[in-house]
Amino acid sequence: MRILKEVYDSRHNEFLPQFSVECVILAFNDNVLKVLLRRVDMGDNWILPWGLVHKEEDVDETAERVLKESTSIENSYVKQFYLFGQKDRTDKELADKILTTIQPKDAENHWLRSRFLSLAYYALVEYGKVRMEPEEGEELSWFNVDKLPSLFAKHDQVIKIALRTIRSNIGYVPLGRKMLPEKFTMPELRAIYECILGQELDRRNFQRKMISTGLIIPLNETLKKGAHKSPHLYCFDKEKYQELLDNDQELVRIIL
Amino acid sequence: MRILKEVYDSRHNEFLPQFSVECVILAFNDNVLKVLLRRVDMGDNWILPWGLVHKEEDVDETAERVLKESTSIENSYVKQFYLFGQKDRTDKELADKILTTIQPKDAENHWLRSRFLSLAYYALVEYGKVRMEPEEGEELSWFNVDKLPSLFAKHDQVIKIALRTIRSNIGYVPLGRKMLPEKFTMPELRAIYECILGQELDRRNFQRKMISTGLIIPLNETLKKGAHKSPHLYCFDKEKYQELLDNDQELVRIIL
DNA sequence: CCAAAAGTGTTACCATTACACCCATGC
DNA sequence: GCATGGGTGTAATGGTAACACTTTTGG
Numbered sequence: 001m002r003i004l005k006e007v008y009d010s011r012h013n014e015f016l017p018q019f020s021v022e023c024v025i026l027a028f029n030d031n032v033l034k035v036l037l038r039r040v041d042m043g044d045n046w047i048l049p050w051g052l053v054h055k056e057e058d059v060d061e062t063a064e065r066v067l068k069e070s071t072s073i074e075n076s077y078v079k080q081f082y083l084f085g086q087k088d089r090t091d092k093e094l095a096d097k098i099l100t101t102i103q104p105k106d107a108e109n110h111w112l113r114s115r116f117l118s119l120a121y122y123a124l125v126e127y128g129k130v131r132m133e134p135e136e137g138e139e140l141s142w143f144n145v146d147k148l149p150s151l152f153a154k155h156d157q158v159i160k161i162a163l164r165t166i167r168s169n170i171g172y173v174p175l176g177r178k179m180l181p182e183k184f185t186m187p188e189l190r191a192i193y194e195c196i197l198g199q200e201l202d203r204r205n206f207q208r209k210m211i212s213t214g215l216i217i218p219l220n221e222t223l224k225k226g227a228h229k230s231p232h233l234y235c236f237d238k239e240k241y242q243e244l245l246d247n248d249q250e251l252v253r254i255i256l
Numbered sequence: 257m258r259i260l261k262e263v264y265d266s267r268h269n270e271f272l273p274q275f276s277v278e279c280v281i282l283a284f285n286d287n288v289l290k291v292l293l294r295r296v297d298m299g300d301n302w303i304l305p306w307g308l309v310h311k312e313e314d315v316d317e318t319a320e321r322v323l324k325e326s327t328s329i330e331n332s333y334v335k336q337f338y339l340f341g342q343k344d345r346t347d348k349e350l351a352d353k354i355l356t357t358i359q360p361k362d363a364e365n366h367w368l369r370s371r372f373l374s375l376a377y378y379a380l381v382e383y384g385k386v387r388m389e390p391e392e393g394e395e396l397s398w399f400n401v402d403k404l405p406s407l408f409a410k411h412d413q414v415i416k417i418a419l420r421t422i423r424s425n426i427g428y429v430p431l432g433r434k435m436l437p438e439k440f441t442m443p444e445l446r447a448i449y450e451c452i453l454g455q456e457l458d459r460r461n462f463q464r465k466m467i468s469t470g471l472i473i474p475l476n477e478t479l480k481k482g483a484h485k486s487p488h489l490y491c492f493d494k495e496k497y498q499e500l501l502d503n504d505q506e507l508v509r510i511i512l
Numbered sequence: 513c514c515a516a517a518a519g520t521g522t523t524a525c526c527a528t529t530a531c532a533c534c535c536a537t538g539c
Numbered sequence: 540g541c542a543t544g545g546g547t548g549t550a551a552t553g554g555t556a557a558c559a560c561t562t563t564t565g566g
Binding site for chain 4: 185186187203204207208228229230231232
């Protein structure tokens with residue numbers, strides 16, 4: 001558990017106190033959305049990957065670091081979506097575990113026990129690119145977003161709010177670009193949107209709309225996969241796409 | 257300056273350290289959007305109303321308190337929209353001013369000097385209900401959002417992002433409900449939307465759309481005002497409205 | 513009487529929706 | 540051959556946009 005080491009290294013005043021960053025890391029595989037969760041010492045409860053903010057680190061960098069520590073992925077996409085700041089929000093159980101392990105001198109009144117503010121991010125990653133390297137005693141695993149295990153604190157709420165946030169901003173979120181491989185098929189892209197929206201979308205209309213954005217380039221290749229007609233492969237026009245993303249412009253208009 | 261008192265009262269460890277809440281308080285008057293700013297000791301720069309988070313206080317409560325302290329308004333509408341967490345974000349100038357005034361024993365290394373995280377809220381208030389009660393040496397004043405004075409730090413950016421956030425969520429933000437008096441006219445309501453969107457909207461289509469939400473009740477009164485035909489007065493169906501708001505549902509669909 | 517602002521109704525248009533039909537593949 | 544999934548075209552629909560005319564009021 002990385003945080004243990006960091007705190008233990010008596011660098012605990014290298015962090016901003018009473019503040020953490022947690023990441024809802026999302027990927028798409030097997031036609032469902034997955035979220036990455038962590039468990040320590042085979043405990044009962046899973047938890048979102050999280051971290052503390054170094055004193056010389058932007059909070060966005062913290063989120064990128066947390067993402068990298070759990071997935072080995074860099075330069076992907078992280079976006080803050082909510083600061084959870086209720087006064088009773090604290091991971092007492094977790095603090096106990098950490099503090100009894102590392103036994104700092106101020107364990108009794110250590111700030112880890114006190115109230116926490118948590119800034120939540122969602123991250124979109126390509127499932128196939130993820131390389132998990134859990135630490136000793138740590139476990140990392142994907143879960144379907146609609147079949148979550150027992151979670152610490154109210155982390156299931158955090159995940160729900162992440163999904164709702166993405167849903168309500170769906171036209172601005174680079175779902176396909178960040179969750180699909182370089183080359184992808186239209187049914188795959190559509191499936192992501194259907195998962196997020198929780199409803200089916202018309203095949204043909206979806207395709208038309210996506211093509212009409214001008215952000216998607218058809219390739220002269222098909223994907224041989226199932227026992228059916230091979231779907232075409234596409235890729236994104238990365239430059240155009242990035243420009244819209246950088247300026248917070250709408251990528252595609254989805255109306256519900 | 258309230259914060260001075262609070263810190264001075266040696267209750268400085270009653271706050272979460274290195275964390276502040278700042279409010280972009282918006283109102284509508286004279287057909288333009290106004291933002292409330294604060295200035296201390298007739299200094300050169302204005303600043304957004306802000307505050308520290310009490311240890312036993314939700315961050316939302318802090319925002320409500322900051323709003324109340326500057327406008328006397330309670331039970332209005334505050335919404336967090338972004339946490340500013342760059343590593344170089346600190347109000348050195350402000351910290352100096354506070355610390356030289358109150359001279360705490362740990363002034364040199366006081367956490368007020370260190371890096372700050374700021375959670376930004378926007379608040380929507382009814383202009384006519386605002387009662388400013390500035391403290392000694394403190395000044396409060398409205399400014400047109402497009403004619404801002406010189407601001408501390410990057411607070412003009414914060415205001416811009418607040419407006420952009422509202423714009424991109426425009427259908428979900430209770431603009432009229434929170435910024436207009438009990439009874440209002442359709443041209444007034446439209447003017448707010450035009451300010452936020454930065455473009456004119458067709459009178460008739462706007463009216464139709466608003467009425468069709470079912471959230472607006474026409475009254476059998478008109479407002480006698482200018483040298484023109486008196487516009488009808490309307491009020492909101494508060495119950496229906498609140499229900500949508502509570503469930504994060506769309507109030508009205510504005511398409512651009 | 514005129515200018516300015518507000519109320520109401522109607523039409524044209526375009527984007528979304530809802531389909532139907534054909535093609536490719538593996539069993 | 541057939542079931543399944545993918546590709547493409549078209550007609551119907553419904554909401555939005557554009558606009559004309561009337562009414563009211565103060566100067």
